Amino acid sequence: MKRKELHVVIGGGVAGCLAAITRSRAGYHVVVLEKERARSPGTYPVCTQTSNIVSENHSGAEYPFDPQSARDCLDGRIVNERFFPELIYGGKTYSRIIASRSMMEAGHDIVGQCRTNMGIIRSHYAQRCAEDPANVVFGAPATICREVPDVRGVHDVAAAFLTPQRGMNPVLVATVLDWELRQCGVDFREGSTVTTVNRLEDGRYAIEYIGADGVLESLVADQISLCAATAAFRMARKLNPALEVPRLFMALREILYVDLPDGTDKNFTCLKLEDSYGGMLSPLNDHCAMIYHPPAAHIMNLVMAPDTCEFPEEYVYYLRHGHPEMRGRAVWMLHRLRDFYPELARSKILGTYLKVAINTVSDSRVRRNIGVFSVHPGATMTVLPKWTMCAVNARKELALALQHSVAVGNVEPDDVPELLAESMRTCWRTRPAWANDDEALTGHAKKHAINMAVPEVLALRFGDHVAPVTIDRAPVAMAEDNR
Numbered sequence: 001m002k003r004k005e006l007h008v009v010i011g012g013g014v015a016g017c018l019a020a021i022t023r024s025r026a027g028y029h030v031v032v033l034e035k036e037r038a039r040s041p042g043t044y045p046v047c048t049q050t051s052n053i054v055s056e057n058h059s060g061a062e063y064p065f066d067p068q069s070a071r072d073c074l075d076g077r078i079v080n081e082r083f084f085p086e087l088i089y090g091g092k093t094y095s096r097i098i099a100s101r102s103m104m105e106a107g108h109d110i111v112g113q114c115r116t117n118m119g120i121i122r123s124h125y126a127q128r129c130a131e132d133p134a135n136v137v138f139g140a141p142a143t144i145c146r147e148v149p150d151v152r153g154v155h156d157v158a159a160a161f162l163t164p165q166r167g168m169n170p171v172l173v174a175t176v177l178d179w180e181l182r183q184c185g186v187d188f189r190e191g192s193t194v195t196t197v198n199r200l201e202d203g204r205y206a207i208e209y210i211g212a213d214g215v216l217e218s219l220v221a222d223q224i225s226l227c228a229a230t231a232a233f234r235m236a237r238k239l240n241p242a243l244e245v246p247r248l249f250m251a252l253r254e255i256l257y258v259d260l261p262d263g264t265d266k267n268f269t270c271l272k273l274e275d276s277y278g279g280m281l282s283p284l285n286d287h288c289a290m291i292y293h294p295p296a297a298h299i300m301n302l303v304m305a306p307d308t309c310e311f312p313e314e315y316v317y318y319l320r321h322g323h324p325e326m327r328g329r330a331v332w333m334l335h336r337l338r339d340f341y342p343e344l345a346r347s348k349i350l351g352t353y354l355k356v357a358i359n360t361v362s363d364s365r366v367r368r369n370i371g372v373f374s375v376h377p378g379a380t381m382t383v384l385p386k387w388t389m390c391a392v393n394a395r396k397e398l399a400l401a402l403q404h405s406v407a408v409g410n411v412e413p414d415d416v417p418e419l420l421a422e423s424m425r426t427c428w429r430t431r432p433a434w435a436n437d438d439e440a441l442t443g444h445a446k447k448h449a450i451n452m453a454v455p456e457v458l459a460l461r462f463g464d465h466v467a468p469v470t471i472d473r474a475p476v477a478m479a480e481d482n483r
Contacts, residue, residue, distance in 0.1 A: 005222035016227035018394035024184035040447035061163035064117035095165035100274035153342035233309035
């Protein structure tokens with residue numbers, strides 16, 4: 001690099017962390033501005049907003065209604081498998097996709113759609129394996145998906161399929177990202193509320209923010225990366241009013257963490273396709289799981305203001321103060337999913353959370369990756385509805401940054417492929433010493449659970465054993481990042 005550029009990343013969620021890590025690996029000096037502050041000493045407040053609720057690292061099998069989303073998800077799944085260490089998955093290897101008899105009886109051939117979708121996934125995976133042997137992360141393409149005859153103890157099963165989908169533990173992801181940010185030398189500034197972002201005549205960007213000490217500060221960056229969830233849209237439109245933003249549906253949803261006194265099979269996460277959308281059980285370790293049942297979880301669905309990109313006022317209130325239906329919906333969700341998953345027979349709610357899910361269509365069974373926007377030369381925006389696409393989008397985002405550096409003469413074109421490859425290397429290629437000690441690793445992870453306001457039991461991996469803990473089951477609303 002002929003001149004080391006200063007890059008500012010706004011937002012410390014998973015998209016912002018990956019933008020910072022990959023840019024730093026590429027040789028840029030990176031500053032992250034994150035609004036939140038750490039609750040635990042010695043940690044960065046990463047993934048503390050809606051990033052604290054993670055569903056699945058999707059394989060695409062759960063989208064039989066949308067073949068392109070299935071392909072997108074599988075691509076993201078392959079790249080995530082190569083980018084993140086095994087630690088974040090906790091040992092789970094497959095998901096059961098369960099198609100229900102009730103949908104078949106209602107005249108909806110969900111079994112046929114699932115079988116077709118499994119064929120699409122096998123074919124797409126075979127193509128990716130042929131392109132690059134390193135993409136063979138799930139074994140042979142012929143065995144990536146398979147149908148199983150029945151699922152004992154689960155009601156209303158017409159057919160069941162195994163796919164390589166598995167959950168990502170958000171607390172362990174945050175633990176990995178924190179370490180990687182430090183290893184890369186990223187300047188992480190917590191408690192920093194961005195007030196303005198302006199493009200200067202020379203093509204650089206002026207950022208003003210209120211720092212942790214309450215003082216207004218400023219930076220001039222060669223490039224910027226807007227990763228502040230929905231707030232990124234407002235920033236992007238102010239920088240470039242002509243930017244075309246898709247119509248965005250913003251669903252206010254409720255997600256639960258529950259305990260698992262009866263245990264679970266660690267090799268499986270479960271997604272049942274029934275009623276309108278389905279229900280999910282995603283065990284994060286032997287002791288707890290995330291559950292989701294859309295009919296109970298979907299509280300509201302509003303469209304983001306297309307001109308101003310303002311966040312709905314109702315959501316600002318509910319995310320801050322909670323929703324009056326939270327407790328009732330939580331009970332409904334757990335009661336309903338007990339019909340499908342025997343593991344939940346004696347489960348109790350550990351935490352109730354609100355989040356905003358962003359989509360380009362109103363039907364959540366059809367999911368499009370919103371992806372990476374080029375706002376201006378040297379300014380990108382990444383909006384991440386699903387963590388499945390986080391590493392794929394990080395690579396695209398870095399490619400745009402390198403493209404701009406080439407254009408201004410700071411990077412040689414021939415260096416770009418090598419910089420991209422090095423920047424996407426596996427995290428924790430060299431594990432920190434404390435990660436080799438189970439107790440020390442759990443201690444680090446618990447600090448992030450506190451930062452993220454989720455049950456500390458999430459810090460455990462499969463096989464870890466803990467003494468009984470006192471559980472606070474009060475509902476919690478988790479705020480969207482509203483810079």
